[in-house]
Amino acid sequence: MAWKESRLYSIFKFKCPRCHEGDMFTPGTLFNPAKFSKMYPKCSCCGQSFEPEPGYYFGAMFVSYAINTALFVAVWVALNVILGDYSITTMVVTIVIMAILFLSLIFRLSRSIWINIFIGYEGPCDQIPKKQGFK
Numbered sequence: 001m002a003w004k005e006s007r008l009y010s011i012f013k014f015k016c017p018r019c020h021e022g023d024m025f026t027p028g029t030l031f032n033p034a035k036f037s038k039m040y041p042k043c044s045c046c047g048q049s050f051e052p053e054p055g056y057y058f059g060a061m062f063v064s065y066a067i068n069t070a071l072f073v074a075v076w077v078a079l080n081v082i083l084g085d086y087s088i089t090t091m092v093v094t095i096v097i098m099a100i101l102f103l104s105l106i107f108r109l110s111r112s113i114w115i116n117i118f119i120g121y122e123g124p125c126d127q128i129p130k131k132q133g134f135k
Contacts, residue, residue: 004020005020005121006121007116007120007121010112010116010121011109011112011113011116012109012112014108014112016043016045016046016048016050017048017115017116017119017120017121018043018046018048018119018120018121018122018128018131019043019045019046019048019121019122019123019124019125019128020121020124021043021045021046021124021125022040022043022044022045022046022048022125023040023044024039024040024043024050024108024111024112024115025038025039025040025108026038026039026040030104030105030108031104033104036103036104036107036108037104037107039051039111042131043131045125046122046125046128046130046131047130047131047132048119048131049131050115052118052119056114056115057111057114059114060110060111060113060114061110063109063110063113063114064106064107064110067106067109067110068099068106071095071098071099071102071106072095072098072099075091075094075095075098076091076095079091079094
């Protein structure tokens with residue numbers, strides 16, 4: 001299997017899970033606090049809806065929780081290795097700063113993982129039928 005055909009490609013490049021060609025999020029907005037959550041309603045290439053039903057991304061909150069837990073554990077381990085002895089305030093402040101810095105990336109990553117769980121790769125855009133929908 002080629003890299004472009006894997007789910008990991010779609011997840012980490014924030015591409016359509018069905019064709020791996022269309023963008024899920026508007027380009028250039030990852031580090032814009034007002035626009036990092038802007039998603040296209042559907043894939044510009046194959047027509048796959050990025051919100052198949054209302055409340056679809058509710059489950060992405062659980063994915064985000066798991067990613068944030070991993071981040072918090074990584075910060076805790078790093079503080080133990082680097083500082084050895086530190087206060088609870090240092091740990092909390094460091095975790096809050098890291099959570100804020102990675103907020104937009106974790107938001108997008110959790111949504112990308114969630115949609116890739118339920119929608120699989122069908123092939124290049126020019127080889128699959130274009131979806132027609134209400135959106």
